[in-house]
Amino acid sequence: MTAPRRRAVASSYAPFLLPGVLAFLAVVIVPFLMNTGLSFTRWQGVGTPEWAGLANYRELMDDSAFWASFRHSLFMVVAMAALPTAVGLVLAAALFDYVGKHFGSRVTTVLRACFYLPQVLPIAVAGIVWSWILAPENGSLNELLKAVGLSGWQQDWLGDPDFALYSVMGVMVWVQLGFPLVVFMAGLERVDPQLYEAAELDGAGWWRRFWHITLPQIRPEISVVLTWCTIAALKVFGAVYVLTKGGPGGATDVPSYFSFTTFFEKTQVGYGSAISTVLTVLILALSLIALRLQNRQEEKPS
Amino acid sequence: MVTPFLIVTLNALKSPAEYAQSGPLSLPDGLYFDGLKDFWTRVDYTQKLVNSTLISGSVAILAVVLSLLNAYAIGVGRVKGRPWILAFFVLANVVPQEALVYPVYYLSKQLGLYDTRLSVIIVFTVIQAAFGTYLLSAVLGRFPREVIEAAHVDGANKWQVLWRIVVPMSRPTLGVLLVFFFVWTWNEFLLPLVMLISNDNQTVSVALGVLQGQRLMDATMTNAAALLGVLPALVFFLVFQRTLTRGIAVGAVK
Numbered sequence: 001m002t003a004p005r006r007r008a009v010a011s012s013y014a015p016f017l018l019p020g021v022l023a024f025l026a027v028v029i030v031p032f033l034m035n036t037g038l039s040f041t042r043w044q045g046v047g048t049p050e051w052a053g054l055a056n057y058r059e060l061m062d063d064s065a066f067w068a069s070f071r072h073s074l075f076m077v078v079a080m081a082a083l084p085t086a087v088g089l090v091l092a093a094a095l096f097d098y099v100g101k102h103f104g105s106r107v108t109t110v111l112r113a114c115f116y117l118p119q120v121l122p123i124a125v126a127g128i129v130w131s132w133i134l135a136p137e138n139g140s141l142n143e144l145l146k147a148v149g150l151s152g153w154q155q156d157w158l159g160d161p162d163f164a165l166y167s168v169m170g171v172m173v174w175v176q177l178g179f180p181l182v183v184f185m186a187g188l189e190r191v192d193p194q195l196y197e198a199a200e201l202d203g204a205g206w207w208r209r210f211w212h213i214t215l216p217q218i219r220p221e222i223s224v225v226l227t228w229c230t231i232a233a234l235k236v237f238g239a240v241y242v243l244t245k246g247g248p249g250g251a252t253d254v255p256s257y258f259s260f261t262t263f264f265e266k267t268q269v270g271y272g273s274a275i276s277t278v279l280t281v282l283i284l285a286l287s288l289i290a291l292r293l294q295n296r297q298e299e300k301p302s
Numbered sequence: 303m304v305t306p307f308l309i310v311t312l313n314a315l316k317s318p319a320e321y322a323q324s325g326p327l328s329l330p331d332g333l334y335f336d337g338l339k340d341f342w343t344r345v346d347y348t349q350k351l352v353n354s355t356l357i358s359g360s361v362a363i364l365a366v367v368l369s370l371l372n373a374y375a376i377g378v379g380r381v382k383g384r385p386w387i388l389a390f391f392v393l394a395n396v397v398p399q400e401a402l403v404y405p406v407y408y409l410s411k412q413l414g415l416y417d418t419r420l421s422v423i424i425v426f427t428v429i430q431a432a433f434g435t436y437l438l439s440a441v442l443g444r445f446p447r448e449v450i451e452a453a454h455v456d457g458a459n460k461w462q463v464l465w466r467i468v469v470p471m472s473r474p475t476l477g478v479l480l481v482f483f484f485v486w487t488w489n490e491f492l493l494p495l496v497m498l499i500s501n502d503n504q505t506v507s508v509a510l511g512v513l514q515g516q517r518l519m520d521a522t523m524t525n526a527a528a529l530l531g532v533l534p535a536l537v538f539f540l541v542f543q544r545t546l547t548r549g550i551a552v553g554a555v556k
Contacts (some may be wrong), residue, residue: 020431260403
């Protein structure tokens with residue numbers, strides 16, 4: 001086949017891209033550029049936006065609520081990425097070779113399904129369930145503590161500024177755990193069983209096999225899960241809306257919720273856009289780093 | 303992990319009097335369905351289910367079609383500059399909804415689409431198709447070229463190849479995407495919360511989330527709401543358990 005002819009054939013697929021590209025321009029690219037543009041203005045949502053240069057960004061730097069919301073994001077990364085990955089790894093390995101071998105694949109499948117269930121639930125519904133469990137009066141957790149004689153441990157879990165963030169974190173671990181678990185269990189099926197058999201013959205215990213075989217073998221899955229979950233943690237909104245509305249006193253405010261209230265309750269559109277632009281830059285940077293790392297891993301002969 | 307679901311079910315079936323008397327941890331004396339019935343009629347749950355099903359179903363189908371067209375051009379057609387085109391879609395997939403929400407809200411008001419189910423369908427079709435394009439392009443990139451060339455030799459044009467050969471052979475992947483798009487759209491919260499303000503248009507997730515956010519519910523209502531919110535998710539889960547767990551693994555490794 002000659003070069004010009006190949007090009008003619010290839011270019012004729014372009015019409016298939018047309019609806020997609022147009023739709024993306026209208027729904028993602030144009031709004032995204034508008035948002036970035038608005039972050040340099042002052043605007044109440046009506047009338048003409050007034051150019052403000054970098055004023056919104058300068059204001060953000062001095063806004064303690066803004067810094068607090070990003071600090072809480074770090075807590076969310078721990079709750080939604082770090083902890084679920086660590087716990088998910090151990091659980092996946094345990095389910096895969098202990099439960100799988102001793103109780104059969106049926107039991108494993110059921111257990112995996114139980115862990116995965118919260119992932120299929122609307123976050124708003126998970127929020128309803130948990131805010132009722134964590135309620136100060138008649139909440140199941142407090143009732144349970146009373147029943148086992150630990151009345152002193154009872155708390156207003158979501159209403160006390162000292163506990164609210166940790167309570168939300170706990171809920172997010174519950175929500176998130178199923179995702180890494182399912183991905184890691186799929187990854188484990190790839191691992192050559194002979195590696196484990198050889199290690200076992202050499203007398204390696206469960207932890208050593210986990211550390212020296214399981215971990216290195218499913219590294220690609222670990223990095224994908226960490227990236228996905230970190231991005232999800234930076235974007236967390238529904239849970240905060242339903243559980244605490246960012247309260248008490250901003251103790252659980254996160255960037256996503258902060259920009260939402262700035263847009264729609266305070267109607268400071270320019271300022272809200274600046275918050276969401278910073279969040280976007282952060283997420284894009286993180287994604288690019290993750291892609292780089294993944295590519296480098298793939299290039300390495302393993 | 304499932305304990306929260308169990309206690310919610312337990313308490314959704316208790317009468318308010320019984321709940322007040324014996325608290326959340328006791329077993330119900332008898333089955334009490336009035337709480338569920340009251341809640342169902344009060345929020346017009348039938349309408350919310352219809353809205354959610356309509357929106358999620360349309361998005362799932364439209365987004366799969368859009369992903370398929372994009373991925374056909376990128377994966378099979380290998381259009382010029384395809385790494386850049388792919389990067390464009392991946393980027394669109396990564397941009398957080400927070401950075402789109404106000405302009406989308408404003409533009410839809412200008413276009414008279416605000417507070418319509420159509421607006422949400424359009425937006426999520428595109429957002430889900432970003433992920434679909436990314437995944438399907440990789441799958442179709444490995445599509446056996448001989449099959450396509452043979453079809454062209456037999457006189458099939460590109461449309462015929464797409465519908466008669468590529469679609470049937472990619473059915474498992476398309477099925478996974480369909481289920482995922484449906485569930486993801488069903489669960490979406492931020493954009494539907496902003497876009498669907500009237501009761502008649504709200505989805506299950508938004509209606510329950512707003513009620514909870516306003517702290518208007520007593521304990522019995524909370525449990526009724528929780529149980530009714532959990533049930534559809536549970537149904538998808540039981541029906542599509544295999545697709546979901548397989549799909550998530552496929553998606554992650556790509």
